[in-house]
Structures are given as structure tokens and as C-alpha cells.
Amino acid sequence: MFESLGWLPTFPLLGFLVLFLSGGGLPKRLVATIGAGSIGLAFIAALFVALPIINGDTQIIVHEVYTWMAVGSFESAFGLYLDGLSVVMILVITGVGFLIHLYSTGFMIDDPSYSRFFAIMNLFVAAMLVLVLADNLLLLYLGWEGVGLCSYLLIGFWYQDPENGYAARKAFVTTRVGDTSMAIGLFLIFSQLGSLDIQESMALAQVEWGLGSGYAVAAALLLLGGAVGKSAQMPLQTWLPDAMAGPTPISALIHAATMVTAGVYLIARTHTLFELAPDVQLLVALIGLATLLIAGFTAMTQHDIKRILAYSTISQIGYMFLGLGVGAWSASVFHLMTHAFFKALLFLAAGTVILSLHHEHNIFKMGGKWRQLPLAFASFLIGSLALAAFPFTSGYFSKDEILLAALELEHYGFWLWLGGVVGAFFTGIYSFRLVFVVFFGDSAGHHEAREVTGFSMAAPLLVLMVLALAGGLIHVPTESIFAAPEHGGHQVSTLMHSIMIAVPLLGIALSYLFYGSRTLSVERLMSNNVARGLHKFWFAGWGFDGLYRRLFITPYLWLAAINKRDVVDTASELLVILSEAGNAMLARSQSGSLRWYILSVVGGTVLLITLGGVL
């Protein structure tokens, strides 16, 4: 009954419309049913269309709803396109999305704006589905901007606090910088190839542009600009940590599982273009590597439980970019999926911790909570194992594939691999630092903590635990899309493989020594000036925020402020001043004094006679 792709975005959109038009007048139970139910229906619809593709019965399903706009030679359809790549995306979006919606029905129950929350969440899912199902870049852009808008609305959900509003605007404007680059990329692609249809324009690019052509490089760079903005990669990564101002389920859905991976999806979707521009593709790998390392360092220094997870997300998406950059398209998409499982799990568990501890975010004010928060503890343990790529968890399989593919790349392969392995070491440290500090050791306050659970919040955690553990066994059906053999059967020595398994474990062990057994002391480390300086630098996210403030924000605000009265308006002000001055001068001559009039008449006559005499 759900054979058509059109159903997918329709259900969440209807949910949004009902909640929006009711204006918050519905009872909470009904809001929850509509809000989560619409996503549940979308998940069922997704299964209906996905199964034939997963089973290999068919490779693509298309559905053109109508012609969106047509002007002369330009035409863009509201057309949907499903293949193996978008199958992964729609299942993650609706599946993980449904779990997060279900969780939110419990998590947000005390919030007065319950209905507004679910309305925007539903709109988000609809936009995200349009993004991944779009058959042309303009429609993709519609979804792209739509999710950005919802992200803005949800980061600033608790609008009373101006800081939340600031974080929301920062997220929107920063990603808009990338979006603008992407829009220019669209102009370039259309003006050169005459089409924005993804399949068609990619095929044309191969024929018309060829390997290494300037157009291909420019187009790939411009699209990459969009991708780094949305996916919070260098140099536009700064918005994501602040985006944690939103309610925690938002962070799980938008800022971990779905929207932030849209950049990865975009590059995978247009991989043909990036293959035509190998230099740009290498740049993708380098951006990924730099981001994963920088974010890894920073994650080790944060106190706020959500900011740790945010930097971890930036870092893990860095791995996906690294994978894209080395041509491991499927592996990146695979990591996107497993990451959605374990990071959603971690965020939802963090939500439980925060809610149970009366909105405490600082991990150093928690401690020893494993007995009181057993479900959150189990979730964090499993999620962190998967995050740190512990053998046979989901994260292990996907990260493994990316690193192996990097290793096989000529020239730079080893260095990219090495960077990725170093990053995995940090991952082990920061993920288990969190586990040890929050759940072990002495309790540092909140002695009366009681875990907030209930079916709606517990069930999603349990399902996600299973997925985080076993999700690595899921097969990603993307063979027909990424045709080229990515790596010829892993000719990797046992030594390299053992290193890849051992390094994260070393990280976990080191973390244990510092934060578990306390054999090593952080305080002693911090007594060193160099270490303290580095800590401060990393803690501030490598100073990017300060740099951008000095480079862009302050100058722009200054320019705006000094010209508040609009210098162009001076011209008309001048006119006013001149005519008023002239008026004042002439008005003074009409003094009413008879002597002055006589004097000026006589003076004038004398002057005229004199002038006449001279001439």
C-alpha cells in the first residue's frame, strides 16, 4: 500500500501541519501520538520501498510528483529517487528518527511547548527525507535549507535564554555560508551542463568536463563548501558544539544521526564529480583528517557531557570525510549508519543522565552513578565501546573499512591511515573518560539521583543498544552505485591490523589509569605550564571562535554600527542644511528695522551706480 515514494515525506509533513494549525491546543497524549506516530508510519513506508532494493529485486525507484519550476531551458522537478544509498538514509532517518521521537514523548513531557517541539521535529524529518530522496540538486537544496531552518528553531527552542538564541543564529548563519557556496555551485553546474538533475548532470560532467577539468574542480569545491558547513567540518565546525543548547533529543536526531551527516551524503551522491577532481577529493580527506584530530583533542578537555559528545560527532564525521576522500564511499556511508546508531544512543543516554540529575551538564559534578542510573550506564558503556571501535561492535567494522581503504591509497595513504589511528587513540580516551568520570569514582553531588525512565524512554535505548552492538552486521546495499572496486580484498599485514585493534584499547587503558584507577593524576599533568596551555587552547576548540570573532563578527558589527545613519543620506541632509542656512540668512535681512532697510537701499544704489560707472 505504500509503494509510492511520495508517502515518505507526506506523513511527517501532515503531522507538522496538524500540530502547527492546532496552535498548541491539543492534549499532550494526542500530540505524542501524532508526533511519533507520523514518523512510525514513515518508517513503515520506508520499509515498503526499501525492501525490494535491499533484496536486489530492483535498483532504483523513481517518482516524479510534479514540475516544480520551469523557465525557458531551466527545469526542476519535484522528483524523488531512491537507490541503495538513499535507502540507507531513509531507514536511518525514519528508524532512528522514530526511536528519538518516541523517547522525546517522555523526555519533553513537562515542557509547556510540547506541541511546538513535535511540530518542528516532524517538519525536520519531512525536510530531511526530501533532502535524501531528491532527484535534482535544487530539490535537494530545498531539503537542505529546510533542515537548517528546523535545526535553528530547535537549537533556540528554549528562546527565553538569549544564549540559546545566539547559538541558534550562529548555527544557521555559519551553515548558510556553506549553503551559499553550494548555491553558487548549482549555478555553475546548470550554466555549464544545462541540468541540475543529479544522475543526468553527473553523466554529463563525465562526458563534458573530463578528469581534472577546471569546471569539475570548481564545482566540487563549491559543493564541498556546502558539505563542510552542514557537517561541521573545518573550517565551519564551530557551530556544532554551541548547538547543544537545544533539547537533548534534538542533539541526538539532528546534530548526531541525520542532518550533520547530510554533507557526507551530498559528497557520496555527487561522487562522480569528486572523482573528476582528484585534488579536491584529496582535500576532502585532509579536511576529514584535520577535523577528526582537532575535535578529538578538544573532546578530551571538555566538562559538559553534551559538548564532549558534540566534539566526538565532529570527529566521527571527520572519519567519514576521510573515507570519502580516499574513495571508500560505501565505507563512509556504512560509518554514517553505525554512527547514527551509537551516537543517538549516547545522546539519548546523556539526556537520561541530565534529566535524572536535574539538568546537570558538568561530568565532574556527577560521579559514581552506575548503580543509580543502570540503564544510562549500560547505554553509555555499549555506545562508548562502539564509538571507540571496540572489536566486533558496529563502530569497529565501519571505522576499520575506512582506515583500511586509506592505507591502500597511493602516496599519502600511510599518513592518512596513521592520522586516523591516532584519532582512534583519542576516541578511546575521551569516550571512556566520560564513562569513568560519570559512572565510577566518588559521587560528587546529586546523591538523590533517581533514573527517569518509563517505556517511551527505555525502549529506544534498548533497541539502539542492540543496533550499536550488532549494527556492523547490516549490509549497506550500495554496490551498484559506487561501481569501482574500492579496495582489492584488503592486502593488509597482520601487524597493521593488530595496531588498529590495539590503539583504541590503549586509549581506553590510559583513560582508566587517569580517571578509573587514578594511578595517574590529571592534577600533576596540569601542573606543567605547557600542558596547561595546551589544555586551554584545546578546550577553546583551538581558538576558532575567537579568530572568527576578530576576523568577521566584530568588523562587520563595527561597520554596521558606525554607519547606522547611512552615509548616503548625507546628501539629502546637506540639501536641508543648505536651504535652511539660506533661509536663515535671508530671514535675517527682514529685520523690520527701518534704518537697516534705508541703509541697504542706499548702499545698493551706490553699489549699482559705482558698478555702472566702472563698466
Added chain:
Amino acid sequence: MTLLWILLLLFFGGVLAWLSEIFDSRFPRWIALLSVVATFIPLLQLYGSFDAQRESLWIIEFSRSWIPSLGINFMLAIDGLSLLLVGLTSFLGIIAVGAAWVEIRDRAGFFYFNLLWTLAGVVGVFTAIDLFLFFFFWEVMLIPMYFIIAIWGHENKRYAATKFFLYTQFTGMLLLVSLLCLVYFFTIQHGYISFAYEDLLRLEVGGKLEMWLMLGFFIAFATKLPSVPFHSWLPDAHSQAPTAGSVLLAGVLLKTGAYGLIRFTLPLFPESSAQFTPVALTLAVISILYCAKVALAQTDIKRLIAYTSVSHMGFVLLGIYAWNLIGLQGAVMTMLAHGLSAAALFSLAGGLQGRLHTRDMRRMGGLWAPVPRMAVVALFFSVAALGMPGLGNFVGEFLSLLGVFSVSIWAAALAALGMIVASIYSLWVMQAVFQGAQNPEEDQALLSDLDARELALYGLMMMGLVLMGLFPNAFLDVSAIALEHLSSASDAFVAVRGRL
């Protein structure tokens, strides 16, 4: 006859509204509403019977001899382009009457008289194809607007109204001088005198002289649009005008400038316009970026929206001087969408001023809680203004940029930065007015949220923008033939630009 009927309806409706005040002070607004609604019906009919495949340019024409000795005729005609713009005028006329419904109590009869006469002038501008008649209407729409600002305006209304009048009168004079020169040359070349648009199109002036005449037209229209550096009348006029005045100013009066460029400046002076393209594109880019920057610093909410209007009209200028079908369609779509979104934003600002008795955003903040419906409506139109796909403004700006990209990559790329700065000021307004903590010094607990009348008005405009955003071809198909005709008729333009 339909066109004459619409004009007469507005002219006589205005007189009637004025006179009816003698009987009851509530009559004028009802008469005004009936008049504008009555103009909308024949337009819907025209739209319904519009055939996108038709051959001839004009859908309907009306012509009567007026001053034969000077070759002046009362010639009205409508093509797809004018149909859309007259439709916009009529639609926003309804909105303007709705916006004035309770705000205007003082001398209501004379107010609605001025309102309807302004509308009549604008409709005349959009439909006149005799240049003398065009100029006549151009003046007709200004004087009632002057009264609207000068009589029903706010604290600094005299200054604003005078500034508005001087700017438009002075540049109107340039237009008249250029126009008379044009007719003079035509008389010399062809041996008979004519003000008819289609006659004058055949005239070829050429050289430096053409450039001067073109500049006369350009400055008049660019002042109305407005474009930097001729824009500084607009923030004052807007901040001082009553809400209905702002709705008409932003919604339709600005569009007459763009219309003049499309209909007259470029077709009449193709060669000099082509040479002028780099300057026009530069002005467009400066308008977009400069005014977005100035907007951010404003504390008066109406001044802020006024500057964003200038910024958005930059996209119109950009699309026009791309002079290809995609760019022109972008310009037209931006005109329509901005007409609605700016009208709505000014109405909201007026609504806030009516409730809080201030336009100073520093005295606002946290209004989401007391007036949630207003906040959501404001959010919708802010988001539309910043170019969210799915709403009309995006279609317009996207097509403008796409059109200009093939002419000048740099202009397109720089103008695209406008999308970033637009998001900065749009979201700042939401923050300053509706989000954050409530201002403790202001008593906002008892503010009334939007009532049914206001909700209906905003609902209409929201539906309009969604329609434009999701089904733009409902509008684009109407203007297509006219724009294709205009842009392909001036081969000289393309030839000259090709040599640049």
C-alpha cells in the same frame, strides 16, 4: 474596457468613500474594500482565461484619442507582466484596506480616497502604453501617497513626506525631460508626433545622446526601486508612513520602478543599456550588501525592514540587467514575493507599534510568550525574506542569480553573499523582538495577540508565498511570453553586450 473599468472603479470608489464619510465614519472603509475586491474579480477572470500559448503580446487593449494634436492617446493595454503586477496591486490593495481598518480613525474618508487614488495611479502606470499617459499616472500615484504620509504619518511625518516628494518629483522631472526629447527625435525621424510605446520602440537614437536619455529614465526608475545611491528617501518614508501606506509603498510603489526598467528603459535604449550593464549590476550588488549591513544596525524596526527592502530590490535590478528569460523571471518573481513579504513585515511592525506604542526594538524582546501567533507569523515572513526554498522569495532570488550567472559570474557570486547577510538581519529581528527575556520595564502582559481580521490578512499573504514557492509556474507562465518578447526584441542589447 476591463482596464478602464478597473481604473474608474478605483477613482470613483475613492470619491465615493470620501463623500460617504458625511453619513457614517465606517462607510469609507467598506466602500474602499468593496472597490478593491471588485477590481480583483475581473483580474481573476483574465488570469483564468489566460492562454500561455497565445501569439499576440497584449491580452486586451483600450485606446481612445486624447490630445490628437500632440499625438497623445489614452492607450491602455495589458500583457502577462502587467497582469501579474496589477493583480499584485489589487491584492495588496485589499491588504492595505485591511491594515488601515482600525488604525485610521481620523479623517477616514479622505484617507481611503488617497489610498484608492494611489492604487489607481499604480494600475495606470502598469497598463499605460502611451508614454504621456504613463507619466500622468506616474504623477497621480505620488500626490495621494504624499498626503497619506504627511497627514496620517508618525512623529516626523512632514520631513519624511517632503523628502519623498522631492526625490520623486525631481527624478520625475528627469523622466519627463528625457521623454520629451525622445518624442522630439521621433517626430524628426518619422515625420509625425507620437507618444505611443510601440512607435517609440522603433526609434533609434544611438550614441552619447541615447546614453543621456537612458540615464534620465534609469534614475527616475532606480529612485523608485530604489537602488543605492537613490534610496535614502525610503527609510524615512516607511518609518513615518501609517501601516497601509507602508504596505502600498513596499508592496507596489517600489515595483513601478522595476516595471519601468523592464518595460521602458531597456527596450527603448537597448544599446546604451547594454553598455550600462556593468554599472547597473554593480549598483545592484552594492544595494544588496550595503543595505543589508545598514539594516542590521537599525533600532527602529520599520527603518530596518525598509533597508532590507532596498537590499531585496537589488535582486530585482540584478535579474533585470541579466536581460535573459531566467533573470527577468527571477526579477518578476522577486517583485511579487517581496510585495507580499514586505507588506506583511510592515504590517507586523505596524501591529507592534499599535500595541507597544514604539518602534524601538531595544524596548521589545521576549514577545513570543504574550503574543505567540504574532511571533509565528513574524517568523514565517522573516524566513521567507531570508530566502527559504519552498516560499516565493527563494524562487525569485534563485532565478535572478541563475540568470545573472551567465552574464557575470562575479556579480552573481557577490550578490549570493546577500543570502548570508539576509539571514543575519532576519534572525536578529526575531531575536530582538520575540525571543530572549521580556523587557522588565515594559508592561507586556496584557498585549493582545492577532485577532481574526489580522489572522485572515496574514493567512492570505502566507498562502500566497507558499503558492509562489511551490507552484511558481502558476505565475511564471503568465509573464513568460511578455518577457520573452521583451528580451528577444532587443537584439541590439545582446549584440552590444556581447562586445563588452
